[in-house]
Amino acid sequence: MNSNSALVPLADLLVVDDTPDNLRLLSTMLSEQGYKVRKVMSGPLALRVVSVASPDLILLDINMPQMNGYEVCEKLKADPRTSQIPVIFISALDDVWDKVRAFEVGGVDYITKPFQCEEVLARVKNQLTLRWFSKQLSDQNIRLQQEICERQQVENALRQSEAREREKSQALELTLSELRRTQSQLIQSEKMSSLGQMVAGVAHEINNPVGFIYSNLFIARQYFQDLSKLVELYQKAYPNSTPEIQEIIAELDLQFLKEDWQKMINSMQVGAERIQEIVLSLQNFSRLNKSDLKPVDIHEGINHTLEILQYRFRAESYSHRVSCPEIEVIKEYGQLPKVTCYVSQLNQVFMHLLSNAIDALENQPPPRRITISTEVGTGEWKEDREKENLSKDKDKYTQYVVIRIADNGSGMSENVQKQIFDPFFTTKAVGSGTGLGLAICYQVVVEKHQGQIRCISAPGEGTEFIVEIPIAQEYLLSEGH
Ligand SMILES: Nc1ncnc2c1ncn2[C@@H]1O[C@H](COP(=O)(O)OP(=O)(O)OP(=O)(O)O)[C@@H](O)[C@H]1O
Ligand SMILES: [Mg+2]
Known part of the structure; x- marks a missing residue:
């Protein structure tokens, strides 16, 4: 097989002709x-031979008795097992329609008798080469398809394992955030209980000395009044006393001393009262262990917290900070019923919100303002509860108090707002903020009281925190929420 012998292996040919000489x-x-x-001499015989072992090419005569070449070819093409075998027709028919018919029934070539040997050989070789290449191509195609299939399987497996990994990492993330929450709760309760103990201790220690300063002031005032009465009596009885006494009276400016002494005692009394108020606030604020639910006046809690933070509202400088202008606190309190809640925990919420507001006002130009407003809610909460379908008796949930704490400070970007309730998120300098304040507020409001906390803010336009606490807390908790 000359030039293509390297490529085309030894071919198996079938020659079909009813003329023995031709054959x-x-x-x-x-x-x-x-x-x-x-070699076979008839169409049916040819079909049988082909069904036993497929040749690589068939040379097929057209004019044969029993079954002509066209019919044989049609049958071969109709069977998927033999349809790929190339058929070259050999015939004495030289009409163009015969040739057309030959191609129509699936022939690949047509040789007219009498034929030239070289022509037959060239055409045979040509078809065999074509068939060989097309077989190579289809083999390659199959291999490629297999490869694609395998790759798809690998890809699927990869995708599945990727999904599994993603699930695992999500579960891990969840555990991690749960851990962080627990950690922050632990730190917080530790922090608050030691802070609470310290505050309670300090308040107690101050309370006693202030108590006796306050009660002695009353007696001191009385003593002084008695003494000054005595001096007046002396002056009346002895208008012309000794020059020495006259001199001392002039030196002391007795009239001024009497007036100033009154003023001093008064301001000492105001100061002592103030200390007593602060002590009371500290004691109220630090009732940490008394975590039982009870009905309280929310305004009292806010006022105590404001009292404790008083020093940060004043205009003068405090601690290491430079002098800041005064912060004006505007109270717009509405009529509130008593709210059943964990009072010390709610006080902590007010403390954190107010501290944050004060921090946000630092370095802001006057007027620096914090507005605290309260009211009884009228619908928002009810809608939410209804949406969540948490109760059959929704009226119980419609009563809630809304506390708004707004500042005209620095405000927050949207990105910051998204993270403020995350434990340990802070934009404050290292050491000055733990980033737990709002996480605690969230826990207390949402988890402890089934309330809501959210904020409205924009950079440069201040911030408003809105806290909503259901009034019927006992009812909620007894239902196990
Ligand atoms: N009123 C506010 N105005 C502007 N930004 C605020 C306000 N309140 C909170 N933020 C932002 O939210 C962050 C988180 O507040 P959060 O109270 O949780 O932590 P912190 O104040 O940074 O630290 P900590 O309260 O533990 O000392 C703050 O760092 C601040 O960026
Ligand atoms: Mg804070």
């Missing part, structure tokens, strides 16, 4: 070229 001539000629040649 012999063709088969000798092809055998001499190295092809393996099978």
Whole structure:
């Protein structure tokens, strides 16, 4: 098989012709070229031979008794097992329609008798090469498809394992955030209980000395009044006393001393009262262990917290900070019923919100203002509860108090707002903020009291925190929420 022998392996040919001479001539000629040649003399015989072992090419005569070449070819093409075998027609018919018909029924070539040996060989070789290449192509195609299939399987497996990994990492993230929450709760309760103990201790220690200063002031005032009465009596009885006494009276400016002493005692009394108020606030604020639910006046809690933070509202400088202008606190309190809540925890919420507001006002130009407003809610809460379908008896949930704490400070970007309730999120300098304040507020308001906390803010436009606490707390908790 000359030039293509390297590519095309020894081919198996089938020659079909009812004329023995033709058959012999063709088969000798092809055998001499190295092809393996099978010969049959009729169409049905040809189909049987092909069904036993498929040849690589068929040379098919058209004019045959019993079954002509076209019919044989049609049958071969109709069977998927034999449809790929190339068929070259060999015929004495030279009409163009015969040739057209030959191609129509699936022939690949047409040789007219009498034929030239070289022509037959060239056409056979041509078809065999074509078939070989097309087989290579289809093999390659199959291999490629297999490869694609395998890759898809690998890809699917990868995707599945990726999904599994993602699930795992989500679960881990959840655990981590749960851990952080627990950690922040622990730190907070530790912090608050030690702070509470310290505050309670300090308040107690101050309370006693202030108590006796306050009560002695009353007696001191009385003593002084008695003494000054005595001096007046002396002056009346002895208007012309000794020059020495006259001199001392002039020196002391007795009249001024009497007036100033009154003023001093008064301001000492105001100061002592103030200390007593602060002590009371500290004691109220630090009732940390008394965490039982009870009905309280929310305004009292806010006022105590404001009292404790008083020093930060004043205009003068405090601690290491430079002097800041005064912060004006505007109270717009509405009529509130008593709210059943964990009072010390709610006080902590007010403390954190107010501290944050004060921090946000630092370095802001006057007027620096914090507005605290309260009211009984009228619908928002109810809607939410209804949406969540948490109760059959929704009226119980419609009563809630709304506390708004607004400042005209620095405000927050949207990005910051998204993270403020995350434990340990802070924009403050290292050491000056733990980032727990709002996380605690969230826990206390949402988890402890089934309330809501949210904020409205924009950079440069201040911030408003809105806290909503259901009034019927006991009812909520007894239902196990
Ligand atoms: N009123 C506010 N105005 C502007 N930013 C605020 C306000 N309140 C909170 N923030 C922002 O939210 C962050 C988180 O507040 P949070 O109270 O949780 O922590 P912190 O104040 O930074 O630290 P900590 O309260 O633990 O000392 C703050 O760092 C601040 O960026
Ligand atoms: Mg804070």
